[in-house]
Amino acid sequence: MSTEAHVGTFPAVDWEGGTFPYRVGHRKLGMWLFIVSDSLTFSALLIGYSYLRASNVWPTPFPFYPSIVFSSVMTFCLLSSSLTMVFGVSASSKGDKAKARKWILLTIFFGVAFIVLHLIEWRHLIEEGLRPFFLPEHWVQVFTTTEGVPPSPLFGATFFTITGLHMFHVASGAVYLGVVAARVKKLRHEDVEISGLYWHFVDLVWMFVFPLIYIMSVDVGGHLAR
């Protein structure tokens, strides 16, 4: 008996999904599997960052303005973009493709706003002297411990790698959504939903990057401002 014939006679109730045990198409399942693998990439990076942080003297250089204000507004942009994306998918499910396109374009706007704000924030740090393997001179003076142990120069490497990779995901997501918005009338609803899954994933990753990178590194005592 061939495999196909065997599947054909297999009682659907055993899977409760017949030939679609997950009740999703293969594309959507593929996106879920991609999201799982990408989650592991970011998890590995964040755990690597935590490892370095726990084993070194780590600077906490972020002032309320501009770093925390900018990163908070960026968080607002991403959360709002997820909401507009859900509205887009919802409109698409009702067959209202024109409305879906408007919501997706608004999502792209929030995504681009996130990238612009993030680049401005990067520029602040680069102008201050932060590099992937060097800290600004005054950071070294301020954050060197009383025992004379200097802060780790890997702060810049972890910061630029993690936030840079995330920014790359946002940028590629904006391009992806641009293609979806342009072709929305030709695409099936499931394709719009799949692009939404990717966008929400980018938002989800930021929910870990923001507290671990920014909130945990706030210059509470204003040491750098003195």
Next chain:
Amino acid sequence: MDAHAHAEEHFAGSNRLFISIWVWLLGLTLIEIFLAYRPMPIHYMLVILLGLSIIKAALIMAYFMHLRFERLSLILTIVPMLVVCICLLFVFFPDSFRSAGLRYQFKESPPVAPAPVEEP
């Protein structure tokens, strides 16, 4: 059954529900920012922030990514495997404390490299 056709038939969750989830996510973010300026040991801060992040991630996955409305078999295929893999990544973490202990602790000033001994 055609899965694509089925997907077009329904997309569970009302706009009101999604807006309330968005408000919750914003609220939890504000709590995180507030906590950043509260004096507390870094371990407590880390646990609270990670707890809030996991709640936010769960809300995004459940409602925005629609996982709550998917078939249980899909959820059981994706979520436990991911959680177990991430937990396994932590197997390296205790080594960071060992590494911190190995670091040379300067007492007064950094030591100076000894001058090379000249051959007679």
